[in-house]
Amino acid sequence: MNTAMHRALAQTAPRPPNALSAALTLGWRAVLKIKHVPFQLFDVTVFPIMMTLMFTYLFGGALAGSTEAYLQFLLPGIVVQTVVFLTVYTGVGLNTDIQKGLFDRFRSMPIWQPAPIVGALLGDLLRYSLAAVVVLIVGLILGFRPEAGPLGVILAVALMLVFASAVSWIWIIVGFLVRTPESVMTSSFLFLFPLTFVSNIFVDPATMPGWLQAVVAVNPVTHLANASRGLMHGGVAAGDIVWVLVASVIVTAVFAPIAMRMYYRER
């Protein structure tokens, strides 16, 4: 047997990595995936950009007096929608890893067991941020002018990341439950469309029927959109931020333990 093969087979194991190092390594993997498959990022930003163009130039004048005024109202909400839609990829990615057997490989390694999930979430945070930046840049080109400046925009995106990480846990569960990555995508439409459209992202809910207004009022996406507008343009209501944070904590508290249980459970 050749010596290269002998050397290749004789490596002894170093000490297993600590939890942080394992999670960061898996986060690095997510970064590599964004680098190699950037289309996934553009795929998901095309739809919000299309919505922005359609709503601004078709309805903007009628809804807010001028397209320019409507864009100021719409764009923070569109960024919210973009980030919330992206959460589905947490489930798609997980499901793909399970189908491909990669998940088994990670699970059979002597690493901190939740590292694959945590690493995926870290990568997702980067993905959400990049998508938000893309949509914001398009908005700026179209004439979006956040009055509170860059800091307000950054804080708004940070709040979106908190909420999106919470929603990601739901997709992890879906990723475990369904058979193919495509079914994760399909199931997302049933959930994410109502979640983002039955909100105040596109229009002021004042003209909606009373029962729908009630739904819109409790939808955390409404509060996230409100808070984002407030943070980007100034004059944020503390109540909206608190509502989003509380909703994120509740969603995480309910779904993260279920997701981790499914993760540890044998399949």
Add this chain to the structure above:
Amino acid sequence: MTPAIETRNLQKVFGRTLAVNGIDLRVARGTVYGLLGPNGAGKTTTIRMLATLLKPDGGSARVLGHDVAREAARVRAKVSLTGQFASVDEDLTGYENLVLVARLLGFAWRAARARAAELLDAFGLAEAAGRQVRTYSGGMRRRLDIAASLVVRAELVFLDEPTTGLDPRSRNQVWDIVRAIAAEGTTVLLTTQYLEEADRLADRLGVIDQGRLIAEGTSRELKAACGERTLHVRLTEAARLEEARVALAQVLGDEIHRGDEPAALVAKVERDELVPQALAALAARAIGVSEFSLAQPSLDDVFFALTGHAAEDRRTREAA
């Protein structure tokens, strides 16, 4: 020294199906053991339980002295598993895949990069190192997958159908890798549907069918237990076939029939000592012989004798 693998009445239930129905397995350290059986026989389920990816529903299994259910983490630290489908990230390059695995095993960045390069080199993948895995052929993917399981030396390597779907050249490359692993003293448990593969690689074989281990031993033992041996004789002159048949029948008994070729005879041999006498009987009549061989039954014969059905659909395999 405890055996590498020892199971007692190992069971796994999926819904109402007993996927693994009481398997007693014993694999000595430093050997290559082949689990042989058709699709759905329970091979993969058995291997996944031994690699701690599934919990047994009954019985017990000890791997390298540790209980797979109670000491899963200790087992995981000593074994490596290469599953049935190449478990590598198709979006990443071959190099990045190995760096990722090395990092997860605790290598520092620099050491991880060096280790990845070393393995790519040894497994003949250096040229493809910078390409995304989705562009790899089946054989390259499989080699990368095995390399990823060998980033650190494991005491026990599980290979689940390592050559399924590979072309003959890739299959030979994988066989060489398995032999190299075994030469390092590592225990290997491999599953296969291919009788030839089990015969060539494994020191001992277990034949598994419908969740049960139905036979166990070396390839030679299995063959000896299940099939009678046959003597193949080819004459130089086809005209003397009948004369030869009579001569052989006096020594070997009446179970002699014509072979595939015009001048060939095939005889059942109950005792090996009779073989030289058979040759002498032909020589005494000056019957010229161009071929005279004693054949073991093939593992196909063995599997058929044990289960009453063939081990695999040969046509499917040849088409693949």
